[in-house]
Amino acid sequence: MAPRINEFVNSMQTAQPQSGAAASTSSRLPPLKIRSARVIVTSPGRNFVTLKIETDQGVYGIGDATLNGREKAVVAYLEDHVIPLLIGRDARHIEDTWQLLYRGAYWRRGPVTMRAIAAVDIALWDIKAKALGVPIYDLLGGPSRDGVMVYGHANGADLEQTVEAVGRYIDAGYKAVRAQSGVPGVAMAYGVGRGDMYYEPADAQLPTETVWSTSKYLNFVPKLFDRLRDNYGFDVHLLHDGHHRMTPLEAARLGKSLEPYGLFWLEDATPAENQESFRLIRQHTTTPLAVGEVFNSIWDAKDLIQHQLIDYIRTTVVGAGGITHLRRIADFAAVWQVRTGCHGATDLSPVTMGAALHFDTWAPNFGIQEYMRHSPETDAVFPHAYWFQDGMLHPTDAPGHGVDIDETLAAKYPYDPRQLPIARLEDGTMWNW
Numbered sequence: 001m002a003p004r005i006n007e008f009v010n011s012m013q014t015a016q017p018q019s020g021a022a023a024s025t026s027s028r029l030p031p032l033k034i035r036s037a038r039v040i041v042t043s044p045g046r047n048f049v050t051l052k053i054e055t056d057q058g059v060y061g062i063g064d065a066t067l068n069g070r071e072k073a074v075v076a077y078l079e080d081h082v083i084p085l086l087i088g089r090d091a092r093h094i095e096d097t098w099q100l101l102y103r104g105a106y107w108r109r110g111p112v113t114m115r116a117i118a119a120v121d122i123a124l125w126d127i128k129a130k131a132l133g134v135p136i137y138d139l140l141g142g143p144s145r146d147g148v149m150v151y152g153h154a155n156g157a158d159l160e161q162t163v164e165a166v167g168r169y170i171d172a173g174y175k176a177v178r179a180q181s182g183v184p185g186v187a188m189a190y191g192v193g194r195g196d197m198y199y200e201p202a203d204a205q206l207p208t209e210t211v212w213s214t215s216k217y218l219n220f221v222p223k224l225f226d227r228l229r230d231n232y233g234f235d236v237h238l239l240h241d242g243h244h245r246m247t248p249l250e251a252a253r254l255g256k257s258l259e260p261y262g263l264f265w266l267e268d269a270t271p272a273e274n275q276e277s278f279r280l281i282r283q284h285t286t287t288p289l290a291v292g293e294v295f296n297s298i299w300d301a302k303d304l305i306q307h308q309l310i311d312y313i314r315t316t317v318v319g320a321g322g323i324t325h326l327r328r329i330a331d332f333a334a335v336w337q338v339r340t341g342c343h344g345a346t347d348l349s350p351v352t353m354g355a356a357l358h359f360d361t362w363a364p365n366f367g368i369q370e371y372m373r374h375s376p377e378t379d380a381v382f383p384h385a386y387w388f389q390d391g392m393l394h395p396t397d398a399p400g401h402g403v404d405i406d407e408t409l410a411a412k413y414p415y416d417p418r419q420l421p422i423a424r425l426e427d428g429t430m431w432n433w
Ligand code: KDG
Pocket: 068, 201, 241, 243, 293, 343, 344, 345, 346, 347, 370, 420
């Protein structure tokens, strides 16, 4: 790969601009015509949808399009409606391609559309950076920091097990740890793994039914954080995910009761479709609030950010239209002193993690990055060289985002249909999982 890129970069001086969109702008980077784009579905322990875009110069890019439990919807959107528009286009025109896929669809936004756009966008940034021989963070404006602080996922079936699990993360060098615990009287609380370190909620072909009690949860969580601070002090950052289960007033109560324990953040305190809901929470507590892993555009976050109702925006590259759009969200958030905290669960492939690390390395208002380790099978299918040390992840300075796909290995793991669980209240009422 490397010699081919060098020859290619050397040929830049003599190249001529081609016709088509933005043809009038001259560029030192010669045209990179998209020759093919293919969707690869693989399930090395869990399902991933990957887009590979190849150019006539031999430079290719990889994008993630995984939408947990709804993978095939994005595959169809890409194959039927997006790829036909890409063939023959100039891969250098990242912004114009983004606008084409967003505005040109007429039907804007939504998780399926925006994940498909994200896959194209991530692949095009990868191609451009490879063609120029630079890491993506250099195209964004260069590094703003030496490493990316991450938080790991500690969980346990009960308070004692969770306290132990947090200790293991601290021993492993993490500076920030998310703590989720089984709740007395609640059979399957959110965020608690079943036995091994690779927590994976999408566990069955039809959704697993869980039963939820907010009152039991609200009585328990402060006890957990009291113990955690007692055991480990205040030097480690502690985080918690409410996973959309509380009403605004319940979330306000939890935020208030957690104030003595100085959380880094309380995530998804209440569903955010109605952005105004966060005003009530905000009026009652100084516990920092994070939200946005299910958002797919700046419009989902606009009011939350401009009214300073949150402290961290959780949207990541695959969730909201790729680097091109995430950068826009981050810049808007910076105006209101809201920092980034990219979603990084295992249903986002190593491609998203690789691209997010470049974004995090650049973003002046970076806050933290979620890091839920992938399984060894997943890591083998997506070769990458980002690395963890002393609580920080580091992207490589290899050209592009630094993550590839081993297609031969990927083919050994066929699609395995699975859905996320659902939650009902104790009286059977359907609730938010
Ligand atoms: O697919 C759903 C998961 O990404 C989500 O449940 C994980 O809430 C999550 C988190 O904070 O990582």
